[in-house]
Amino acid sequence: MPIAPLPDSVDQVAQLLASQQYVTERHLATTLYLAMVMGRPLFLEGEAGVGKTEVAKALAAGLGRRLIRLQCYEGLDIANAVYEWNYPRQMIEIRLAEASGEISRDGKGKLEADIFSDRFLIKRPLLQALEATEGGPPVLLIDELDRADEPFEAYLLEVLAEYQVTVPELGTIRAERPPLVVITSNRTREIHDAVKRRCFYHWVDYPDKERELEIVRRKVPQAADMLSRGVVAFIARLREMELYKAPGVAETIDWATSLAALDRTAVDPEAVQATLGVILKYEDDVAKLTPERIAQLTDDVRADLAGQR
Ligand SMILES: Nc1ncnc2c1ncn2[C@@H]1O[C@H](COP(=O)(O)OP(=O)(O)O)[C@@H](O)[C@H]1O
Ligand SMILES: [Mg+2]
Numbered sequence: 001m002p003i004a005p006l007p008d009s010v011d012q013v014a015q016l017l018a019s020q021q022y023v024t025e026r027h028l029a030t031t032l033y034l035a036m037v038m039g040r041p042l043f044l045e046g047e048a049g050v051g052k053t054e055v056a057k058a059l060a061a062g063l064g065r066r067l068i069r070l071q072c073y074e075g076l077d078i079a080n081a082v083y084e085w086n087y088p089r090q091m092i093e094i095r096l097a098e099a100s101g102e103i104s105r106d107g108k109g110k111l112e113a114d115i116f117s118d119r120f121l122i123k124r125p126l127l128q129a130l131e132a133t134e135g136g137p138p139v140l141l142i143d144e145l146d147r148a149d150e151p152f153e154a155y156l157l158e159v160l161a162e163y164q165v166t167v168p169e170l171g172t173i174r175a176e177r178p179p180l181v182v183i184t185s186n187r188t189r190e191i192h193d194a195v196k197r198r199c200f201y202h203w204v205d206y207p208d209k210e211r212e213l214e215i216v217r218r219k220v221p222q223a224a225d226m227l228s229r230g231v232v233a234f235i236a237r238l239r240e241m242e243l244y245k246a247p248g249v250a251e252t253i254d255w256a257t258s259l260a261a262l263d264r265t266a267v268d269p270e271a272v273q274a275t276l277g278v279i280l281k282y283e284d285d286v287a288k289l290t291p292e293r294i295a296q297l298t299d300d301v302r303a304d305l306a307g308q309r
Pocket of ligand 1: 022024046048049050051052053184207215249
């Protein structure tokens with residue numbers, strides 16, 4: 001099967017993402033383009049819900065490549081990230097060999113070679129990403145790397161340097177063609193310099209109002225125009241407040257969807273009050289939005305929208 005070519009300009013990258021309803025800005029499209037051209041991992045850092053994970057998904061879907069996702073968490077180890085021997089199956093194989101009397105003095109070596117073969121290897125995301133895939137190298141998403149432990153980072157660095165892993169019983173497995181790698185971090189801690197140095201880095205910020213409105217238009221087409229504008233303006237105001245967790249793009253989309261489902265056509269105090277749980281997920285933040293504060297914010301939003309026209 002022929003491999004679809006990679007985009008050959010920044011514009012094409014932006015178009016490719018747009019074809020998957022991902023609204024990007026020039027800077028991100030440029031960094032992504034360069035990462036692809038130069039075969040380097042893309043490192044995306046930013047607050048939760050700003051659209052980091054979605055970049056990898058849109059890229060894979062747009063290119064028609066397989067998406068392989070490694071979700072990081074505390075305690076993630078090689079057995080879960082790279083490979084693991086299928087111990088129960090190996091045991092069964094040994095028992096069967098024993099029962100059939102196959103294990104004679106010279107049969108032992110053969111059995112050992114057999115149970116440490118591909119057939120008994122459970123491939124986890126990093127190893128899967130090195131395998132040849134129909135349609136071209138996959139997109140490897142290493143999601144929320146800040147959640148993994150530092151030793152895992154060191155291991156990952158080795159994999160990213162050579163695009164190969166060594167399974168002692170089998171040998172070294174090397175990617176014929178390296179995957180397209182996207183790493184994300186919510187920055188709950190700093191990622192080691194050495195990892196960042198291998199990658200091209202982009203800080204993903206909250207979108208500006210214009211781009212967020214475009215996102216809402218694409219993702220929530222059923223929302224009335226005034227509602228979408230109101231939602232975006234209100235969320236922008238909220239992000240200026242001192243909140244424990246400012247709403248991300250996911251919240252903007254959920255909120256526009258919710259208000260449209262409630263047949264709202266504009267953002268008014270009563271609608272905000274009724275749907276606060278869609279945008280704010282911490283009690284302390286909810287408590288900050290007193291009725292007076294909400295009234296103030298909706299007034300501000302009305303002024304913002306009047307200013308737009
Ligand atoms: N630029 C964008 N264009 C379209 N949808 C977006 C954009 N940014 C974020 N989203 C949407 O917002 C939600 C959260 O994005 P996600 O990638 O999961 O955030 P993160 O990984 O940064 O926490 C997803 O539903 C995604 O589709
Ligand atoms: Mg994410």
